[in-house]
Amino acid sequence: MNSKERGNAPGLLISFEGGEGSGKGTQVDRLSNYLRQIYGESNVIQTREPGGTEIGEQIRNVLVHGSSEMAPKAELMLFHAARAQSLYEIARPHLKQGHIVLYDRFLDSSIVYQGIARKLGTDFIEHQLTPFIVEDNMPDLTILFDIDAEQGLKNVFGRAQNNGETNRLDKESLAFHQAVNQGYRDIASRNPQRYAVVPYMHNGENATEMKVREIFNNLVERVGYRKP
Numbered sequence: 001m002n003s004k005e006r007g008n009a010p011g012l013l014i015s016f017e018g019g020e021g022s023g024k025g026t027q028v029d030r031l032s033n034y035l036r037q038i039y040g041e042s043n044v045i046q047t048r049e050p051g052g053t054e055i056g057e058q059i060r061n062v063l064v065h066g067s068s069e070m071a072p073k074a075e076l077m078l079f080h081a082a083r084a085q086s087l088y089e090i091a092r093p094h095l096k097q098g099h100i101v102l103y104d105r106f107l108d109s110s111i112v113y114q115g116i117a118r119k120l121g122t123d124f125i126e127h128q129l130t131p132f133i134v135e136d137n138m139p140d141l142t143i144l145f146d147i148d149a150e151q152g153l154k155n156v157f158g159r160a161q162n163n164g165e166t167n168r169l170d171k172e173s174l175a176f177h178q179a180v181n182q183g184y185r186d187i188a189s190r191n192p193q194r195y196a197v198v199p200y201m202h203n204g205e206n207a208t209e210m211k212v213r214e215i216f217n218n219l220v221e222r223v224g225y226r227k228p
């Protein structure tokens, strides 16, 4: 159930997904800035997973910078603990007030990274854990920044040389990242009503930004969203 069907939570929840190096973070920032100009600062909330809350940032630290020996099931549960906190503190209160909530990564990251790439299986995560944690806060829209793993890793390690950061998951094998990217494509094709796929364009940040705005505007028209 998404926010329009909920009735008591008239905001919009939009998630952004993609493999490493897809340029997702830049696009979330740009859409967020654009929406703040249109709808007003206080009506647009941008957050990231894992993190965004004090408890979530502590969990993020363990997940992103912790030992590479973490048990896959421990990893799965920590991501969901951070998500539960984020929904409790951020998404639900803001959606109730009719705000637009933008998530840089959300439930599909767990299905793809832990379920598929870590091989924990998608069935339990998708059909039991996700509904338990997310309840009636399914995204109204998920935008997938689709990139090939080779290109994505080139971007990540190019960025790292220019002072960027890499994280524990960036350092996984090429096969791991290929599984992530293919996993996303499969989820998107199984959920065409929720997903919009934006293919990666080299040096195409501005064109991608315009595409993302267009996707957002189509959503607003479709669901009839109005700011509070």
Ligand code: TYD
Residues within 6 Å of the ligand: 019, 020, 021, 025, 048, 049, 050, 064, 079, 104, 105, 106, 107, 109, 110, 111, 113, 114, 167, 169, 170
């Ligand atoms: P981050 O630095 O935010 O990466 P990115 O810029 O690519 O979003 O690190 C988050 C990492 O956590 C990223 O590698 C994906 C991973 N992740 C999961 O494995 N499962 C999840 O449920 C979430 C939310 C993230």
